[in-house]
Amino acid sequence: MVAGTTMGNEADQGVPAASAFPRYEQTFPTLTPQEIARMRRFGAERSYKDGERLFETGQPGPGMFVVLSGHVAITQRDGFGHVTPIIDQGPGQFLAEIGQLSGRVALVDGHAEGEVETLLIPPERLRALLVAEADLGERIMRALILRRVSLIRGGAGGPVLIGPSDSAGVIRLQGFLTRNGYPHHLLDPVADTDAAELIARYSPSQADWPLVVAPDGTVLRNPREAELARAMGMIRALAKDKVYDVAVVGSGPAGLSTAVYAASEGLAVAVCDTRAFGGQAGASARIENYLGFPTGISGHALTARAFNQAQKFGAEVMIPVEVKSLDCSYGDGAFGLKLDNGEMLRARSVVVASGARYRRPEIENLADFEGRGVWYWASPIEARLCTDQDVILVGGGNSAGQAAVFLSGHARRVHMVIRGGGLGASMSRYLIERIEAAPNIELIFNAEVVGLEGTKDGSLERVRWRSRLSPDEITLNIRNLFLFVGADPATGWLDGCGVLVDRAGFVVTGARDNAQGNKAEGQLASALETSVPGVFAVGDVRSGSVKRVGGAIGEGAQVVAALHGFLGDAAKPAL
Numbered sequence: 001m002v003a004g005t006t007m008g009n010e011a012d013q014g015v016p017a018a019s020a021f022p023r024y025e026q027t028f029p030t031l032t033p034q035e036i037a038r039m040r041r042f043g044a045e046r047s048y049k050d051g052e053r054l055f056e057t058g059q060p061g062p063g064m065f066v067v068l069s070g071h072v073a074i075t076q077r078d079g080f081g082h083v084t085p086i087i088d089q090g091p092g093q094f095l096a097e098i099g100q101l102s103g104r105v106a107l108v109d110g111h112a113e114g115e116v117e118t119l120l121i122p123p124e125r126l127r128a129l130l131v132a133e134a135d136l137g138e139r140i141m142r143a144l145i146l147r148r149v150s151l152i153r154g155g156a157g158g159p160v161l162i163g164p165s166d167s168a169g170v171i172r173l174q175g176f177l178t179r180n181g182y183p184h185h186l187l188d189p190v191a192d193t194d195a196a197e198l199i200a201r202y203s204p205s206q207a208d209w210p211l212v213v214a215p216d217g218t219v220l221r222n223p224r225e226a227e228l229a230r231a232m233g234m235i236r237a238l239a240k241d242k243v244y245d246v247a248v249v250g251s252g253p254a255g256l257s258t259a260v261y262a263a264s265e266g267l268a269v270a271v272c273d274t275r276a277f278g279g280q281a282g283a284s285a286r287i288e289n290y291l292g293f294p295t296g297i298s299g300h301a302l303t304a305r306a307f308n309q310a311q312k313f314g315a316e317v318m319i320p321v322e323v324k325s326l327d328c329s330y331g332d333g334a335f336g337l338k339l340d341n342g343e344m345l346r347a348r349s350v351v352v353a354s355g356a357r358y359r360r361p362e363i364e365n366l367a368d369f370e371g372r373g374v375w376y377w378a379s380p381i382e383a384r385l386c387t388d389q390d391v392i393l394v395g396g397g398n399s400a401g402q403a404a405v406f407l408s409g410h411a412r413r414v415h416m417v418i419r420g421g422g423l424g425a426s427m428s429r430y431l432i433e434r435i436e437a438a439p440n441i442e443l444i445f446n447a448e449v450v451g452l453e454g455t456k457d458g459s460l461e462r463v464r465w466r467s468r469l470s471p472d473e474i475t476l477n478i479r480n481l482f483l484f485v486g487a488d489p490a491t492g493w494l495d496g497c498g499v500l501v502d503r504a505g506f507v508v509t510g511a512r513d514n515a516q517g518n519k520a521e522g523q524l525a526s527a528l529e530t531s532v533p534g535v536f537a538v539g540d541v542r543s544g545s546v547k548r549v550g551g552a553i554g555e556g557a558q559v560v561a562a563l564h565g566f567l568g569d570a571a572k573p574a575l
């Protein structure tokens with residue numbers, strides 16, 4: 001904690017007008033007395049005196065408050081002590097945002113203005129309300145999501161990052177927070193004198209950039225994602241002795257789908273992801289082949305909905321938390337999942353939804369420029385860095401095609417370097433047509449990138465590539481190189497348990513024989529069960545899966561029936 005960074009809590013400006021919030025009526029609806037009467041069984045009345053705090057930025061939120069009488073002022077407070085009014089809420093209005101579904105820390109302060117009577121609904125009862133009161137639940141859920149969206153748009157409630165907007169650390173942490181739908185604010189010392197002063201005072205060495213100021217005033221220097229997440233209360237310690245019904249490893253489409261179906265059917269579900277929800281799909285600028293979205297939807301938007309939905313049903317999603325290994329040696333019938341923070345997560349069954357990790361091709365000096373001009377992802381953050389520049393994109397599959405089309409809207413020119421002699425065999429027709437129609441995408445077939453060169457400060461400056469048909473190398477001045485060259489299954493963490501994988505490393509399911517398994521003679525393993533009873537696999541990580549968002553989501557839904565079968569009929573809801 002840096003002393004002296006927290007100032008008083010006097011509001012700096014007046015409360016913004018309703019017009020400052022798009023979809024105000026949906027974001028801050030007023031409930032009728034009849035609706036409040038229906039909600040009473042989920043909570044308990046609480047009274048507050050003038051000035052008393054109902055919830056505090058950075059502290060776990062107690063749940064959702066419904067204002068019965070009086071007014072509550074909602075304000076945003078950053079790590080510098082700046083207080084900005086957000087809104088006043090009165091009788092019939094409710095106070096919460098999406099984080100309260102899982103008891104996450106509050107992103108804003110709320111204090112009573114005069115005497116206030118409220119109905120406090122704690123997180124688990126709020127989830128029960130959303131499920132039991134469908135119409136009301138839908139309105140509340142929509143408001144909770146829209147409120148988070150407003151906080152993200154305004155950069156309110158989260159950490160303040162201080163550092164040059166194009167520095168590797170800023171891009172890394174902005175990417176992490178953005179992918180996880182977490183509000184934050186960036187102060188660039190180039191444009192902001194206060195930020196320049198702070199940087200000079202607390203983090204003069206570039207290696208410490210960015211400084212991150214949490215709402216409680218804690219200052220971190222160029223933190224790892226997990227350190228930042230802990231400081232922000234995004235991850236919590238595991239409850240002691242808790243054994244979940246199912247642990248899901250990975251929160252891509254397959255893991256999120258498993259979580260939604262399993263949690264909605266009453267199973268106690270824990271989900272871990274090492275990076276962000278959405279998995280590979282989160283990198284997709286526009287998914288056009290997922291059923292029900294005729295105009296397409298970005299992978300982030302699709303999976304953000306699933307992430308919220310999983311929490312609505314009570315799944316505990318832990319990000320960023322990497323599962324390092326699976327321990328099958330406990331004698332009590334539950335598995336142990338060793339987490340990167342040293343904790344052991346216990347669960348009676350495991351769903352492997354760890355998908356695939358991008359490949360790193362053989363390119364000289366590649367590792368030196370990762371995060372400093374070499375990208376495996378093309379989101380608006382990376383696109384901003386390419387404005388009016390030439391970029392190289394390597395790959396000829398659908399993910400490369402989508403990224404090329406997306407980047408062509410930002411970069412001056414996209415040089416697409418493809419090993420093969422054409423796109424027909426590897427890319428969908430609709431993407432080929434879009435690429436052909438984009439005047440600033442240049443296709444370079446039978447070619448490969450061979451080496452990278454950069455500046456003293458580590459930024460990429462030049463890319464060497466050559467035609468596979470001639471030995472000559474060509475050097476281009478390029479500051480951003482995108483690699484979309486496929487992915488390998490993320491199964492290293494399964495090594496210790498004897499889970500069967502195929503020659504390429506994908507998890508084999510449905511093939512367990514009775515010699516390996518412990519089921520009675522004649523009982524077949526579920527189509528999604530691995531060689532280890534109680535361990536299931538879904539999505540891209542599974543041998544023979546279709547490697548599509550739709551397939552991953554379908555398998556997540558399907559595996560829940562097998563989980564019920566394994567865990568016993570007691571866990572199965574009456575249909």
Ligand SMILES: Cc1cc2nc3c(=O)[nH]c(=O)nc-3n(C[C@H](O)[C@H](O)[C@H](O)COP(=O)(O)OP(=O)(O)OC[C@H]3O[C@@H](n4cnc5c(N)ncnc54)[C@H](O)[C@@H]3O)c2cc1C
Pocket residue numbers: 249250251252253254255272273274275276277278279280281282283284285286287288289290321322323324353354355356357398399400402403490493538539540541547548549550552
């Ligand atoms: C750029 C791009 C565009 C695409 N576009 C489309 C499209 O338009 N249509 C389509 O149908 N498909 C598309 N795909 C494919 C689609 O995204 C995948 O098929 C889908 O994401 C697979 O989902 P999954 O949940 O099985 O795995 P993944 O999406 O790979 O998710 C796995 C998750 O597991 C996590 N993880 C891995 N190991 C661990 C561990 N040890 N501990 C904790 N967490 C771990 C990862 O961080 C990741 O979040 C695209 C893929 C890419 C890369």
